């Protein structure tokens with residue numbers, strides 16, 4: 348999948364999501380709400396869940412998919428995990444966070460999903476950010492930051508940060524990270540050999 352096609356698809360789906368009427372579970376308001384918060388706190392409590400997201404990302408790469416993973420945590424316990432399956436499903440929408448949300452909707456009541464924390468191996472792309480906001484997720488912890496991701500993928504020009512999108516949607520978000528970013532960057536060494544980006548990413552990783 349090329350960067351251009353990823354951008355086009357993400358943008359189309361993002362516009363579709365944003366054009367949908369607000370659901371009852373995620374009421375929109377014209378009143379200003381608290382801005383998304385970047386929390387600087389003790390991150391150690393998040394490390395086990397982020398490491399699990401990294402392990403899922405490595406597993407995705409070994410399965411021939413892009414190296415991203417996500418974990419859903421409710422009341423301190425992992426209730427669901429997911430990997431990116433873009434390549435094996437031949438579906439550009441199958442990002443780890445999307446797979447997590449789709450399966451969560453099938454398995455758990457909406458209030459459980461909304462009150463859970465999403466841990467993701469890298470800060471969410473615009474496509475996943477819109478889906479997370481639409482599902483009512485208000486707490487996200489990420490491993491690799493947008494800045495570090497850009498150093499590997501060179502994608503700064505296409506990124507709409509998750510917390511910025513939430514602000515524009517007037518949705519509250521506690522956005523925590525990066526967590527174990529150095530370990531998270533090593534995950535990209537497992538990017539699948541079959542993907543056209545492999546060489547580009549490998550060269551970038553050498554220069555970090």
Ligand SMILES: [Zn+2]
Pocket residue numbers: 442443444471472473474475476
């Ligand atoms: Zn995504």
